Amino acid sequence: xxxxxxxxxxxxxxxxxxxxxxxxxxxxxxxxxxxxxxxxxxxxxxxxxxxxxxxxxxxxxxxxxxxxxxxxxxxxxxxxxxxxxxxxxxxxxxxxxxxxxxxxxxxxxxxxxxxxxxxxxxxxxxxxxxxxxxxx
Amino acid sequence: xxxxxxxxxxxxxxxxxxxxxxxxxxxxxxxxxxxxxxxxxxxxxxxxxxxxxxxxxxxxxxxxxxxxxxxxxxxxxxxxxxxxxxxxxxxxxxxxxxxxxxxxxxxxxxxxxxxxxxxxxxxxxxxxxxxxxxxxxxxxxxxxxxxxxxxxxxxxxxxxxxxxxxxxxxxxxxxxxxxxxxxxxxxxxxxxxxxxxxxxxxxxxxxxxxxxxxxxxxxxxxxxxxxxxxxxxxxxxxxxxxxxxxxxxxxxxxxxxxxxxxxxxxxxxxxxxxxxxxxxxxxxxxxxxxxxxxxxxxxxxxxxxxxxxxxxxxxxxxxxxxxxxxxxxxxxxxxxxxxxxxxxxxxxxxxxxxxxxxxxxxxxxxxxxxxxxxxxxxxxxxxxxxxxxxx
Numbered sequence: 419x420x421x422x423x424x425x426x427x428x429x430x431x432x433x434x435x436x437x438x439x440x441x442x443x444x445x446x447x448x449x450x451x452x453x454x455x456x457x458x459x460x461x462x463x464x465x466x467x468x469x470x471x472x473x474x475x476x477x478x479x480x481x482x483x484x485x486x487x488x489x490x491x492x493x494x495x496x497x498x499x500x501x502x503x504x505x506x507x508x509x510x511x512x513x514x515x516x517x518x519x520x521x522x523x524x525x526x527x528x529x530x531x532x533x534x535x536x537x538x539x540x541x542x543x544x545x546x547x548x549x550x551x552x553x554x
Numbered sequence: 555x556x557x558x559x560x561x562x563x564x565x566x567x568x569x570x571x572x573x574x575x576x577x578x579x580x581x582x583x584x585x586x587x588x589x590x591x592x593x594x595x596x597x598x599x600x601x602x603x604x605x606x607x608x609x610x611x612x613x614x615x616x617x618x619x620x621x622x623x624x625x626x627x628x629x630x631x632x633x634x635x636x637x638x639x640x641x642x643x644x645x646x647x648x649x650x651x652x653x654x655x656x657x658x659x660x661x662x663x664x665x666x667x668x669x670x671x672x673x674x675x676x677x678x679x680x681x682x683x684x685x686x687x688x689x690x691x692x693x694x695x696x697x698x699x700x701x702x703x704x705x706x707x708x709x710x711x712x713x714x715x716x717x718x719x720x721x722x723x724x725x726x727x728x729x730x731x732x733x734x735x736x737x738x739x740x741x742x743x744x745x746x747x748x749x750x751x752x753x754x755x756x757x758x759x760x761x762x763x764x765x766x767x768x769x770x771x772x773x774x775x776x777x778x779x780x781x782x783x784x785x786x787x788x789x790x791x792x793x794x795x796x797x798x799x800x801x802x803x804x805x806x807x808x809x810x811x812x813x814x815x816x817x818x819x820x821x822x823x824x825x826x827x828x829x830x831x832x833x834x835x836x837x838x839x840x841x842x843x844x845x846x847x848x849x850x851x852x853x854x855x856x857x858x859x860x861x862x863x864x865x866x867x868x869x870x871x872x873x874x875x876x877x878x879x880x881x882x883x884x885x886x887x888x889x890x891x892x893x894x895x896x897x898x899x900x901x902x903x904x905x906x907x908x909x910x911x912x913x914x915x916x917x918x919x920x921x922x923x924x925x926x927x928x929x930x931x932x933x934x935x936x937x938x939x940x941x942x943x944x945x
Contacts, residue, residue, distance in 0.1 A: 427689035457803035487703025494680035513804020
């Protein structure tokens with residue numbers, strides 16, 4: 419299974435550790451040492467206090483669905499990937515991150531517990547985090 | 555800051571086309587500019603302020619240069635603030651500031667586009683990655699409609715809002731559209747029609763979504779000195795507010811929009827509240843866009859939007875909050891995939907008593923509100939409170 423022909427992320431110096439960690443099977447968030455904010459998506463200055471004292475933190479990769487929608491049709495997207503469950507997952511670590519829940523739509527509700535999985539992008543060492551439902 | 559010098563909208567023009575295969579976007583800009591200036595009783599040479607955002611067929615980011623050149627304008631002030639469909643509502647407020655600062659006296663605002671003729675899969679198409687954030691969002695296939703779908707899903711979860719309640723918004727819009735000869739969809743629909751239409755992105759059905767149309771519109775905003783010389787009913791800008799909503803580092807709440815701030819800022823400047831609004835133009839990219847804006851603008855409590863829109867509240871002329879009496883984006887048009895311009899135009903028509911007679915409201919104070927971008931991530935909000943000259 420590879421991510422393409424779906425789009426692959428634009429890896430920048432600022433976000434490269436996030437994507438390569440995903441390639442190694444880890445989902446990272448960033449934490450600010452000065453104000454304590456745990457945030458996503460990654461950026462070099464804390465979006466609450468502009469501190470540069472921010473670090474990468476590994477997460478459990480677990481969370482629950484905050485909200486979702488099911489795309490029944492989508493031009494420019496592989497047909498075999500439809501219907502597509504787009505979701506915000508509220509991580510145990512705190513932030514809500516947008517992703518896909520790789521599951522039949524009937525298995526998905528707000529509050530459904532999910533865990534991260536990683537899908538390799540074919541042409542590099544990076545991977546893209548997606549989620550699957552799990553039972554506790 | 556208090557707005558002191560009166561600023562008015564003197565001209566408003568909506569392009570009648572909904573499909574323009576044989577015209578350019580630039581031509582549509584020019585046609586609406588001409589129409590709005592004629593409506594105001596002004597000449598092109600009177601224009602000394604120019605406001606626009608996005609010329610979609612030419613994504614250069616240089617729209618003031620491209621457009622001023624094409625239109626033959628010599629503005630002393632330009633602004634191209636772009637946060638999607640709310641931009642043109644914001645331009646009215648920005649024009650007022652420029653006029654009060656003495657930077658210009660006659661500000662022209664234009665919008666045009668041809669997504670229908672260009673065959674764009676507007677709301678349900680995957681898009682290439684354009685912004686930094688797209689690598690964390692669009693990479694997953696996030697589309698406009700799924701992002702609004704997430705807003706609707708969470709609203710339903712938290713507040714018990716139903717698909718039938720969302721459908722009431724389309725029902726009211728379609729009731730109004732039947733009287734608009736230019737509307738794309740003029741057939742009145744029922745709640746059942748909406749909830750029985752095919753699901754596009756749960757929980758949003760096809761009839762929860764706006765039209766894809768070509769077209770455009772323009773406004774002329776003028777100083778008090780110019781207004782006093784015009785032989786034209788003008789509409790006064792009583793208050794303006796704008797705000798941006800975003801992902802908030804991962805704390806995003808998709809049930810609340812930046813309308814909570816743009817609205818309160820506009821009302822504060824006007825010295826009025828939602829209880830004074832007798833007609834509301836509310837951006838309607840999707841039914842849920844309206845529902846959340848109604849709550850955030852203060853027309854009802856947060857979470858009460860569903861019950862509020864039941865029972866014909868939004869239907870003109872007799873509902874408590876008649877809205878989008880041209881049929882809005884849901885039924886009439888959504889030029890350039892950006893509906894903020896037409897929200898202001900219909901509010902101006904209502905205050906001038908130029909709306910379609912069957913839906914004309916006896917309103918002295920109206921509100922127009924734009925939502926741009928996506929409720930699921932980043933969005934702009936802009937609100938104007940408008941009043942009749944003789945109110």
